[in-house]
Amino acid sequence: MQDSLVYPRDLLGYAGQPPDPLWPGGALIAVSIVLNVEEGGEYNILHGDAHAEYVLTDAGVSTPLLAARDANVESMFGYGSRAGFWRVMRLLREREVQATIYAVGMALERNPAAAVEIKASGFDTVCHGYRWIDYHTVDEATERAHIARNVSAITAAIGRPPIGWYTGRPSPNTRRLVADHGGFLYDCDAYDDDLPYWTAMAGKPHLILPYSLDNNDARLVRGGDFATGDDFFTYCRDAFDCLYREGEAGRPRMMSIGLHSRIIGRPGRIGGLARLLDHIQRHDGVWLAGRDAIARHWIAQHPPTPAA
Incomplete structure (x- = not known):
């Protein structure tokens, strides 16, 4: 006990x-739609890493090349920044969807045109790590420095400081370091609920907006159960329908949908996202919102209790 x-x-x-x-x-x-902007911040010996990137590509999960560049992986990531990003952003603009950008600091530094587009969109921009790497093996001092550098990079690129955090591959120290840095309204490194909730770090309230790896286009390249844009659409549609019915029954929920420029931005997949937006926007009683708006709403309506 x-x-x-x-x-x-x-x-x-x-x-x-x-x-x-x-x-x-x-x-x-x-409904929170998130576009991850990572291309240019992934593992690469050009960035001082010991190996090339090897996950979330159309090559599937493979063994990374050591001490060498992987031309195929670089090209697949390049598709995201060169073509996919613009296709997804255009669709979101056409549907007048308020979305959130998970931005890797180094990626924005290498793609000023994307930064201009994000700034013009007004989308909430979240820190997604200064690098798109696994922080489990990064020492605490380096991770702390990367958090600060990510904030500075996004602020410089977008013209406003980020108020949300999501690493994706956090270390055991990440949440504490994020709270120590301060300036964030919310933290998305969690997948454990259908609603925001409060926790505590160093005795202070810390707001969590859970994210989703199941309503996520990453499943198209993880070697799992999604093969087409229709697979992505069908799964996310069913998730939306379940949560919508719960809302009708008096139990409103939140749904997160994760996108990547190099994945859903491909011509053979973008139709799945378009059909999903069609389905969502045919329903009344849907709040399509940026995560910043959801966080501010939660803080106003459900402030932390002393026990949080």
């Missing part, structure tokens, strides 16, 4: 009794 008092994981959450989020306008569901 004593162990349960110090166990560091929260397996209960809202324990089946989540609060009514009171979404604006009485919405039945809040």
Whole structure:
């Protein structure tokens, strides 16, 4: 019994009794669409790394090339920045969707044209690590420096400081370092709920907006169960329909949808995203919002309790 008092994981959450989020306008569901901008910040010996990138490419998960550049992987990432990013942004603009950008600092530094487009869109821009790498093996001092550098890079590129954080491959130190840095309204390095929630870091309230790796186009290249844009559409449609029905039953929820320029931005896949937006936008009672707006709403409607 004593162990349960110090166990560091929260397996209960809202324990089946989540609060009514009171979404604006009485919405039945809040939908957060996220576009990851990573190309140019991935593993590469040009960036001082010991190996080339090897995950989330159309080559599937493979063994990384050591001490060498991987021309195929570089080219696949290049497609995202050169073509896919613009195709996805154009679709979001056409559908008047308010989205969120997960931005890798180094990637924005290498793609000023994308930074201009993001700034013009007004999309909430979240820190996605200064590098798109696995921070499990990065020492604490370096990770701390990368957090600060990521904030500076996004602020310089977009013209406004980021207020959200998402590493994706965090270290055991990441959340503490993010809280120590300060300046963030919310943290997305979690996948454990359908609603935002409060936790505590160093005795201070820390807001979590869970993200999603299942409603995510990454499944198209992880060697798993998605092969086509229709697979992505069908799964995300079913997730939306379930959460929407729960909202109709008086239990409104939040849905996150993860996109990558080099994945969903391909011509053979973008139709799946278009059909998903068609489906979502045919429904009344949907709040399509940036994560900044969702975080501010949660803070206003559900401020932290002393126990948070």
